[in-house]
Amino acid sequence: MMLFTEVRGLPVVPSGPAGAGPLGxxxxxxxxxxxxxVSHVRFRGGRLRRETALAWDAVDTIGPSAVxxxxxxxxxxxxxxxxxLGHRVLTEAGSAHGTVLDAAFxxxxxxxxxxxxxxxxxxPERLLGIGDHALVVRAA
Incomplete structure (x- = not known):
């Protein structure tokens, strides 16, 4: 198990031969x-520092030092x-349920x-949807 905040900022590296530099x-x-x-790992890297999305299927391992x-x-x-992270949380009836601090996966x-x-x-069974405004969850 890891938290989203623990993964943010980790280097994304190829699993192949040692010495290959980070991708981002x-x-x-x-x-x-x-x-x-989790469907995608989003990382920033390369010469132009563009953000890239990589499908979860391409992930080999995630550890405390790298993806x-x-x-x-x-x-x-x-x-x-x-x-x-940082999204407002609303129940399906529109009641506020705080703000997302982190998620474990x-x-x-x-x-x-x-x-x-x-x-x-x-x-996680209570998650219904996410949009521009909020994460929507089933009432407890």
């Missing part, structure tokens, strides 16, 4: 709310997304284990 630095993780999993990737073949220019599967808000923990 993790900016954020994209979550597919429907499946409750190792098998291939960058699935890398694509990052399209706008809604990150969890399984580094092997990418499955979101919990979302931590200023008003407590939200189980």
């Amino acid at each position: 630095t993790v900016v954020s993780l994209t979550v597919d709310i429907a499946s409750g999993t 190792r990737v098998r291939s960058t073949a699935s890398a694509e220019p990052a399209v706008p997304h809604h990150g969890l 399984d580094t092997s599967t990418g499955r979101v284990l919990a979302v931590f808000t200023t008003r407590g923990e939200v189980a």
